[in-house]
Amino acid sequence: MSAVTSASDAVFAPARRMDPSAAAIELVDVSFAYDKRPVLQGITMTVPRGKIVAIMGGSGGGKTTILRLIGGQLKPNSGNVLVAGQSVPDLEPEALYALRRRFGMLFQFGALFTDMSVFENIAFPMREHTELNEELIRDLVLMKLHAVGLRGAAAMMPTELSGGMARRVALARAIALDPMLVMYDEPFAGLDPISLGIIGQLIRRLNDALGTTSVVVTHDVYESLKIVDYMYFVSEGRIIASGTPESVRASTDPFVRQFVDGAPDGPVRFHYPAPPFRTQLLADVS
Amino acid sequence: MSAELATGVFSWLRRLGATVTGTVGKLGYASRFLIMVLVLSPHAFRRLHLTLREIYFAGVLSLVIILMSGLFVGMVLSLQGYEVLSRYGAGEQLGIMVALSLVRELGPVVAGLLFASRAGSAITAEIGLMKTTEQLAAMEMMAVDPVARVVAPRFWGGVISMPLLAALFSAMGIFGAYIVGVRLIGIDAGAFWGQMQAGVDFWPDVTNGIIxxxxxxxxxxxxxxxEGYDAKPTAEGVSSATTRTVVISSLAILALDFVMTAFMFRGIGA
Amino acid sequence: MNRSAIDLWVGIFVTIGLGAILFLGLKVGNLLTLDRAPGYRLEASFDNIGGLKVRAPVKAAGVVVGRVESIRLDTKTYEAVVTMRINQDVAFSKDTIASINTSGLLGEVYVGLDAGGDTAVLMNGDRLAKTQSAVVIEKLIGQFLFDKASEGAKK
Structure with missing residues (x-):
């Protein structure tokens, strides 16, 4: 029996449950459906303070939905989402906005404001939420840019940046106000191997340096294994496995194995559900 | 056979019903959106440079097309108008004819149509693209309301630019009519301006045009x-939203123009 | 495009836009010329005003001296009562005749004032004693046909 808990076990044995006071985020039995289509079913997870937790899964598995629930952009149909002890779905808009000010989020393709320079993009949250003077804003922006190694690109426009640079600028913007929580939506998608390594290292370093908590939604097992503290595997709206990187590497769970090894077929089927091929081929065309 | 027909009719009716409820629902959403924009407008004025920027994009960048179109429309009106008026020996009335057509109708309407296709489509495309690239979602996650930060300044930029553009269009049109009528055809300049001033009243002709x-x-x-905010966040979604902006705006301008004209100039002969 | 350049351009745009509105008001319309001039009111009643409209000019010897301010129907006499606002610096004798004229066949309808020889002048609120109604073409034609018919009957 590996240390990875799988769907057959209870997801969390009570003894293993982390101390709630140390949890930055807690999802308690959360279910969510778009219209009638269920996306998440009975998700329970804990993200401890100061740690990096990855939510892994295939495309369209409801990973991004989890981030939207944490950010309060969506409300769960049942269950509860707790961030820093506050129940997100019950927050009034004012309180929700106050909470979001302590969040940073890195969107899938950066989502930099295309009508502003790199400098202005990072200054944006400062200008919107603080009364800092221009000099202080400049110093802070240059500090953030220096942290991601792009101080030299301050005057550039987002359209002039490569994909990896845009991601780093977006990361600098996400940490502009020293958030308590940073969420990463597919930070590794569409990057070359060098940029990939840089982003991975930045996530780890910034998390430790700033003492933030990070949630990384990704399908990139290889990169995640190198940087995260804990992983959840989500498939078809359920958590089917979780564990530390070491236990995941050593896991024998078929789903985890398929994911880590990148096997085309396994618990996640290669074929979309269909009637048997033979019957369909032989069936009448009309 | 008749059953098939019945099914066909039913599905047609269902589609019709869905279209109607969809349209009415969208109209309701748009009205709610307008109120939301108005409520959040103080933001657009507290941060005046945001609105100034949008006046620049909607107004200043539309200047060339508005001025050129105004000039040509005025020149054509002058040629055509003189041709008809001179049949009745009323060539000097050209000034008043051109001025009234421009100030009451053509100025606001044509400037509005040009504005919708030049600035309106750009606004829709820009907001739609910001939505597609998750810039609006990013703002929301930074606890910045995109309606206050992105939508309201663009809305007010358009609202402020439009009357100025329409007035410039009319003025330019009258200048074009002056060039053709007085300089080319040879109507007496005094008669041209005199007839115009005698026949065009600031109230109600010019003010109604401004309204x-x-x-x-x-x-x-x-x-x-x-349309930009409501666009489907895909490339096709943005392009079809841009088209809808131009089509719906144009129809709205023409329909509103009819309604307002009916109200404004009905009582004048009394 | 930096902020001060945008401010400059928007400033230019707003200035020439307001300039265009001013141009429409002053050069194209008549914002200052007539409405502000001080004046006094005269009334005149007509059997028929034809196509006369509010704000139509009031002319004496072809010179515009005022504007029609309002038109109403006197329900006692069933005559049209036209109120005119005449420029302060123009005085008319008591026996002035008001008539409703048309400039040219298709031109505008205006009120013509023909001053008489009386030394007393009209004051604010006075009513003109003598008026001449509009010529209605349909009536003229009807009259003409009627005359022709009666001539034919006599023969």
Missing amino acids: KSVVFGLAVSIISVF
Whole structure:
């Protein structure tokens, strides 16, 4: 029996449950459906303070939905989402906005404001939420840019940046106000191997340096294994496995194995559900 | 056979019903959106440079097309108008004819149509693209309301620009008519301006034209920002939203123009 | 495009836009010329005003001296009562005749004032004693046909 808990076990044995006071985020039995289509079913997870937790899964598995629930952009149909002890779905808009000010989020393709320079993009949250003077804003922006190694690109426009640079600028913007929580939506998608390594290292370093908590939604097992503290595997709206990187590497769970090894077929089927091929081929065309 | 027909009719009716409820629902959403924009407008004025920037994009960048179109429309009106008026020996009335057509109708309407296709479509495309690239979602996650930060300044930029553009269009048109009428055809300049001043009243002719252009500005601006905000976040979604902005704005301008004209100039002969 | 350049351009745009509105008001319309001039009111009643409209000019010897301010129907006499606002610096004798004229066949309808020889002048609120109604073409034609018919009957 590996240390990875799988769907057959209870997801969390009570003894293993982390101390709630140390949890930055807690999802308690959360279910969510778009219209009638269920996306998440009975998700329970804990993200401890100061740690990096990855939510892994295939495309369209409801990973991004989890981030939207944490950010309060969506409300769960049942269950509860707790961030820093506050129940997100019950927050009034004012309180929700106050909470979001302590969040940073890195969107899938950066989502930099295309009508502003790199400098202005990072200054944006400062200008919107603080009364800092221009000099202080400049110093802070240059500090953030220096942290991601792009101080030299301050005057550039987002359209002039490569994909990896845009991601780093977006990361600098996400940490502009020293958030308590940073969420990463597919930070590794569409990057070359060098940029990939840089982003991975930045996530780890910034998390430790700033003492933030990070949630990384990704399908990139290889990169995640190198940087995260804990992983959840989500498939078809359920958590089917979780564990530390070491236990995941050593896991024998078929789903985890398929994911880590990148096997085309396994618990996640290669074929979309269909009637048997033979019957369909032989069936009448009309 | 008749059953098939019945099914066909039913599905047609269902589609019709869905279209109607969809349209009415969208209209309701658009109205709610307008109120939301108005409520969040103080933001657009507290941070004045945001709105100034949008006046620049909607107004200043539309100047060339508005001025050129105004000039040509005025020149054509002058040629055509003189041709008809001179049949009745009323060639000197050209000034008043051109001025009234431009100030009451053509100025606001044509400037509105040009504004919708030049600035309105740009606003829709810009907001739609910001939505597609998750810039609006990013703002929301930074606890910045995109309606206050992105939509309201663009809305007011359009509302402020439109009457100025319409007035410039009319003025330029009258200048074009002056060039053709007085300089080319040879109508007496005194008669041209004199007839115009005797026949055009600031109240109600000019003011009604201004009221029209303000209403068109409101209509085009809210349609543009709404279509952008409501666009499907895909490339096709943005392109079809841009097309819808131009089509709906144009229809709205023409329909509103009819309604307002009916109200404004009905009582004048009394 | 930096902020001060945008401010400059928007400033230019707003200035020429307001300039265009001013141009429409002053050069194209008549914002200052007539409405502000001080004046006094005269009334005149007509059997028929034809196509006369509010704000139509009031002319004496072809010179515009005022504007029609309002038109109403006197329900006692069933005559049209036209109120005119005449420029302060123009005085008319008591026996002035008001008539409703048309400039050219298709031109505008205006009120013509023909001053008489009386030394007393009209004051604010006075009513003109003598008026001449509009010529209605249909009536003229009807009259003409009627005359022709009666001539034919006599023969």
